[in-house]
Amino acid sequence: MLDVPWPASTEDRPGRRAGPPGLAGWCLRVVRSRLFEVAIVVLIMANGVVLGVETYRDLGPARPVLQWLEWVFRAAFVFEITVRVLAYGRRPQDFFRHGWNVFDFVVTVAIFLPGLHGDSALLRVVRVARMLRLVRFSPGLRTIVAALLRSLPGVAGFLALAGVTLYVYGMAGWLIFGEAQPEQYGDIGRSLLTLFVLLSLETLPDLVEQGMALSPWTLVYYVSYVIITVNLLLNILIAVIVNSMEEARRLEMTERLGPGYDEDGDGVPDEVDRIALTQRLDDLRAVIGELERELRIDRDDRPPRPRRDPGEPATETGAASRADRVRTGRRPDGG
Numbered sequence: 001m002l003d004v005p006w007p008a009s010t011e012d013r014p015g016r017r018a019g020p021p022g023l024a025g026w027c028l029r030v031v032r033s034r035l036f037e038v039a040i041v042v043l044i045m046a047n048g049v050v051l052g053v054e055t056y057r058d059l060g061p062a063r064p065v066l067q068w069l070e071w072v073f074r075a076a077f078v079f080e081i082t083v084r085v086l087a088y089g090r091r092p093q094d095f096f097r098h099g100w101n102v103f104d105f106v107v108t109v110a111i112f113l114p115g116l117h118g119d120s121a122l123l124r125v126v127r128v129a130r131m132l133r134l135v136r137f138s139p140g141l142r143t144i145v146a147a148l149l150r151s152l153p154g155v156a157g158f159l160a161l162a163g164v165t166l167y168v169y170g171m172a173g174w175l176i177f178g179e180a181q182p183e184q185y186g187d188i189g190r191s192l193l194t195l196f197v198l199l200s201l202e203t204l205p206d207l208v209e210q211g212m213a214l215s216p217w218t219l220v221y222y223v224s225y226v227i228i229t230v231n232l233l234l235n236i237l238i239a240v241i242v243n244s245m246e247e248a249r250r251l252e253m254t255e256r257l258g259p260g261y262d263e264d265g266d267g268v269p270d271e272v273d274r275i276a277l278t279q280r281l282d283d284l285r286a287v288i289g290e291l292e293r294e295l296r297i298d299r300d301d302r303p304p305r306p307r308r309d310p311g312e313p314a315t316e317t318g319a320a321s322r323a324d325r326v327r328t329g330r331r332p333d334g335g
Helices: 022-030 032-052 062-086 092-097 099-110 120-138 137-152 152-179 188-198 204-212 218-257 270-300 317-328
Strands: none
Touching: 022 032, 022 062, 032 062, 032 120, 062 092, 062 099, 062 120, 092 099, 099 120, 099 204, 120 137, 137 188, 137 218, 152 188, 152 204, 152 218, 188 218, 204 218
16 A cells, blocks of 8 residues: 555554545545556556557557547546645655655656657656556565665675676786787787676686687687686676665564554554564463463362252353353453
8 A cells, every 4th residue: 555654743643544634634545545557557458559559660549549549648647646745734845754755756746847858858758657566566576675775785796706706807808818818818808808708607618619729728718717707706696685685674564563554554553563463362361370270269169069850941051151251252340
């Protein structure tokens, strides 16, 4: 569901069923509805389909229809942003506290800038950026994007190490193969390009064959390069990204355990729901413990009960009354 947090103060937080009155309450109900979320996802996907169709040249009479659909998408996305902002009630500025909300607002409003009219390339870039809004509706995609952003410091260190390694091997390749293979190692630029393409290992057989024709010792150059760059460095990059993804997942779980988080959208934070559930479990344990003690006393201390005649009516015992309270959910104090 769309994230529309409410202030932490008790006075401003809506009740379990009721929301804020007036227009803000209606907008809040719309934003929290599943139908609204599905409709926005369908519009974003339809916008992507229209963008793909517009890449064909011979559209004929379909081009005006596509232009009309583009204005429909603009109006729909403006309505969506307006409703989501109004859902914050007296604090519309809280809408911009979330990064994805800012991104949605920028992508929606940027298309109305004076310089983005007609069929410019920048306008197409903004329209394509709408497809990225699908990330907000998928928790898995949000985790991946958060992990990529958190991995940027580690990736920067990896790129520095990879750049130094490629430069060293590029200079060594120029010294070894510069005269024999000028097309691949004629200068440092060609050497770096050859080694970068070699990361895919597709050109490795041809380069090894050409190097073996020059000297068998060139095999040491290619084997060491493959071991250090293709295996070691790429595995380091994968480890950095995986570690960042685990950190993003732990951060998301921590946010869900924080105060004020309401995943089910019932107006009561999940922390309060957990406290109420714990209290009910404690009451149930107390009832069960009292019932077990009474059953133990009845079994150990009371004399044997006389056999009851079939026609004699049964009387309710204390243990039976406790069992009845467990079935009906009543508390021992009558609550």
